[in-house]
Amino acid sequence: xxxxxxxxxxxxxxxxxxxxxxxxxxxxxxxxxxxxxxxxxxxxxxxxxxxxxxxxxxxxxxxxxxxxxxxxxxxxxxxxxxxxxxxxxxxxxxxxxxxxxxxxxxxxxxxxxxxxxxxxxxxxxxxxxxxxxxxxxxxxxxxxxxxxxxxxxxxxxxxxx
Amino acid sequence: xxxxxxxxxxxxxxxxxxxxxxxxxxxxxxxxxxxxxxxxxxxxxxxxxxxxxxxxxxxxxxxxxxxxxxxxxxxxxxxxxxxxxxxxxxxxxxxxxxxxxxxxxxxxxxxxxxxxxxxxxxxxxxxxxxxxxxxxxxxxxxxxxxxxxxxxxxxxxxxxxxxxxxxxxxxxxxxxxxxxxxxxxxxxxxxxxxxxxxxxxxxxxxxxxxxxxxxxxxxxxxxxxxxxxxxxxxxxxxxxxxxxxxxxxxxxxxxxxxxxxxxxxxxxxxxxxxxxxxxxxxxxxxxxxxxxxxxxxxxxxxxxxxxxxxxxxxxxxxxxxxxxxxxxxxxxxxxxxxxxxxxxxxxxxxxxxxxxxxxxxxxxxxxxxxxxxxxxxxxxxxxxx
Numbered sequence: 001x002x003x004x005x006x007x008x009x010x011x012x013x014x015x016x017x018x019x020x021x022x023x024x025x026x027x028x029x030x031x032x033x034x035x036x037x038x039x040x041x042x043x044x045x046x047x048x049x050x051x052x053x054x055x056x057x058x059x060x061x062x063x064x065x066x067x068x069x070x071x072x073x074x075x076x077x078x079x080x081x082x083x084x085x086x087x088x089x090x091x092x093x094x095x096x097x098x099x100x101x102x103x104x105x106x107x108x109x110x111x112x113x114x115x116x117x118x119x120x121x122x123x124x125x126x127x128x129x130x131x132x133x134x135x136x137x138x139x140x141x142x143x144x145x146x147x148x149x150x151x152x153x154x155x156x157x158x159x160x161x
Numbered sequence: 162x163x164x165x166x167x168x169x170x171x172x173x174x175x176x177x178x179x180x181x182x183x184x185x186x187x188x189x190x191x192x193x194x195x196x197x198x199x200x201x202x203x204x205x206x207x208x209x210x211x212x213x214x215x216x217x218x219x220x221x222x223x224x225x226x227x228x229x230x231x232x233x234x235x236x237x238x239x240x241x242x243x244x245x246x247x248x249x250x251x252x253x254x255x256x257x258x259x260x261x262x263x264x265x266x267x268x269x270x271x272x273x274x275x276x277x278x279x280x281x282x283x284x285x286x287x288x289x290x291x292x293x294x295x296x297x298x299x300x301x302x303x304x305x306x307x308x309x310x311x312x313x314x315x316x317x318x319x320x321x322x323x324x325x326x327x328x329x330x331x332x333x334x335x336x337x338x339x340x341x342x343x344x345x346x347x348x349x350x351x352x353x354x355x356x357x358x359x360x361x362x363x364x365x366x367x368x369x370x371x372x373x374x375x376x377x378x379x380x381x382x383x384x385x386x387x388x389x390x391x392x393x394x395x396x397x398x399x400x401x402x403x404x405x406x407x408x409x410x411x412x413x414x415x416x417x418x419x420x421x422x423x424x425x426x427x428x429x430x431x432x433x434x435x436x437x438x439x440x441x442x443x444x445x446x447x448x449x450x451x452x453x454x455x456x457x458x459x460x461x462x463x464x465x466x467x468x469x470x471x472x473x474x475x476x477x478x479x480x481x482x483x484x485x486x487x488x489x490x491x492x493x494x495x496x497x498x499x500x501x502x503x504x505x506x507x508x509x510x511x512x513x514x515x516x517x518x519x520x521x522x523x524x525x526x527x528x529x530x531x532x533x534x535x536x537x538x539x540x541x542x543x544x545x546x
Contacts, residue, residue: 023460026459
């Protein structure tokens with residue numbers, strides 16, 4: 001159970017120090033370290049990343065959600081297609097989904113041109129892909145459970161009964 | 162003309178934390194651990210229900226005692242969570258915050274000259290409430306060596322056997338102390354033996370981290386002499402919606418309703434819709450918030466121990482109650498740490514007998530702020546060591 005608790009805290013904020021997590025869970029620091037090591041070794045924790053509000057930066061960052069439809073044959077399954085697509089560094093997330101299309105792909109690039117070229121030159125020509133529908137992200141309001149934009153000030157009284 | 166204040170109003174001193182507000186306002190980098198309210202927003206489903214009720218134009222008064230369906234939901238909730246059985250028609254009243262309910266009870270049951278024993282340290286509004294009702298306050302101090310639990314010895318020493326009423330608040334604001342069933346039992350016996358009416362403020366009941374909350378009204382012979390207060394401010398993060406309730410025998414709730422119907426008329430209607438939804442569908446939100454508070458509690462307790470300040474092992478509410486280091490009064494510590502480090506804490510003295518030499522630290526604040534505030538307190542303590 002402590003492993004689960006550690007995992008929840010890391011998901012909340014991966015920058016919590018082991019000391020912080022130990023204090024919050026009433027575990028020893030060494031136990032927290034061991035739990036994290038185990039989670040990493042078992043491949044449960046695959047990495048740590050910052051949640052970025054790109055709108056706050058001057059540099060342009062273009063992101064798109066791409067719907068992909070594919071045609072399978074005896075030789076090629078979803079996993080084969082996914083493996084091929086996931087290798088592209090422009091692909092930030094790739095998920096097989098139920099519904100009107102097969103894959104949901106998140107793509108990032110420095111410009112609309114770059115993203116468009118990637119989709120038309122690298123993705124669309126994959127023989128099994130029958131259709132791509134690209135949605136450019138205009139504004140992001142929430143990422144990885146974190147709300148973006150200006151945080152509200154704490155308007156509570158500085159003292160209250 | 163000059164306004165001649167009533168003796169009752171003149172008797173009550175200004176709030177002990179007013180001076181600190183002014184100091185806090187001088188700086189813009191203050192981290193406040195002085196706030197007795199959740200830093201979470203009301204669960205979305207409850208807010209949405211409030212919005213929908215407004216869109217539908219549900220902006221009239223409700224029944225004086227509160228919407229019937231809300232009273233039914235409250236009856237089901239307290240039965241399920243705290244083993245309390247109350248009839249929604251006769252034994253429940255919905256009020257504008259638990260504070261209104263407490264005030265109604267003082268006005269309904271305290272006559273001039275009546276003595277109201279208050280287990281202290283405690284929420285700062287009970288004492289003025291008694292005085293406004295014309296009663297006299299009998300402080301019953303509790304002490305850290307007893308885990309800030311009320312004891313029969315404490316009641317006897319204070320002379321509470323002669324009192325008319327006893328006020329309890331567990332889990333406690335400001336200490337975070339709880340009263341497990343085995344500690345409440347002798348208090349219940351004392352109340353029965355000396356014919357004390359009991360006002361039991363259980364607004365922090367959901368925020369119990371070690372075991373289950375027990376209400377004193379569940380003991381034999383106590384239901385008929387107890388008014389239980391609860392509400393949506395703390396566990397459901399609805400402070401600004403102002404919604405509380407009282408549970409008690411029909412005759413007592415009827416008396417409180419008499420005052421309520423001439424003063425408040427009915428609790429805010431929008432808030433009642435939010436509360437109904439909160440009980441109906443926000444149990445998981447409450448659990449998540451309680452988990453967060455528990456983690457922060459452990460963090461704060463552990464940090465105070467590292468800093469070298471003795472701290473009481475709070476097991477309820479969202480406060481902890483460390484002792485100030487030697488050489489300070491609580492007030493001096495609170496003022497200096499606010500001026501020098503920009504950390505707002507409340508001196509324990511303002512909560513009455515037994516609170517001196519302590520600080521109330523609210524951990525209803527994000528972990529980043531808690532970490533920074535405790536680092537500043539540590540720097541302050543180290544400098545003075």
